[in-house]
Amino acid sequence: xxxxxxxxxxxxxxxxxxxxxxxxxxxxxxxxxxxxxxxxxxxxxxxxxxxxxxxxxxxxxxxxxxxxxxxxxxxxxxxxxxxxxxxxxxxxxxxxxxxxxxxxxxxxxxxxxxxxxxxxxxxxxxxxxxxxxxxxxxxxxxxxxxxxxxxxxxxxxxxxxxxxxxxxxxx
Numbered sequence: 001x002x003x004x005x006x007x008x009x010x011x012x013x014x015x016x017x018x019x020x021x022x023x024x025x026x027x028x029x030x031x032x033x034x035x036x037x038x039x040x041x042x043x044x045x046x047x048x049x050x051x052x053x054x055x056x057x058x059x060x061x062x063x064x065x066x067x068x069x070x071x072x073x074x075x076x077x078x079x080x081x082x083x084x085x086x087x088x089x090x091x092x093x094x095x096x097x098x099x100x101x102x103x104x105x106x107x108x109x110x111x112x113x114x115x116x117x118x119x120x121x122x123x124x125x126x127x128x129x130x131x132x133x134x135x136x137x138x139x140x141x142x143x144x145x146x147x148x149x150x151x152x153x154x155x156x157x158x159x160x161x162x163x164x165x166x167x168x169x170x171x
Contacts, residue, residue: 003158004076008085009125009150011069021064028060071123075099075155078162080135082123082149095121097137097147099162104136105170108148118144125150133171135159 013021032053039049065087072091074081082094106112112134114120119142124132130150139145151159160171 005158007073007155009071012126024060024063028056032056075158102135102137105167108132108134114146118146121147123149
């Protein structure tokens with residue numbers, strides 16, 4: 001029997017994301033006004049200055065949109081693919097992990113820490129109401145890897161069936 005499940009998790013804005021968005025907005029508007037005031041001194045460059053000021057505003061908008069992140073988890077017969085979707089316009093594969101090669105698994109609570117020398121793949125929703133889980137695995141491309149993610153109950157059940165026998169009760 002084949003196992004297949006897709007899940008999309010929207011990353012919640014943290015306080016750091018909010019501060020970053022505010023700084024980008026302020027910087028792009030301030031740069032646009034500075035360019036407009038500089039162009040007022042030389043009227044023959046006014047059209048180019050207004051165009052560059054509009055580009056500054058659009059650039060700020062584009063950067064703010066890039067902070068809207070979603071993660072897609074695709075589980076297929078023991079393989080878990082993690083994709084990062086940025087502003088619903090670009091997709092990047094973060095990792096492909098074979099669950100049967102897991103060495104540790106559990107909830108990523110306050111006591112959780114990544115051991116030195118491990119690659120961290122952080123694909124969590126940053127939602128205080130949802131539980132984050134971690135999986136330690138040896139990956140061909142990334143080496144020793146720790147994945148932190150926010151699966152739902154259906155995804156956890158599928159993953160649990162493909163874990164090594166000694167780790168199934170860890171979730």
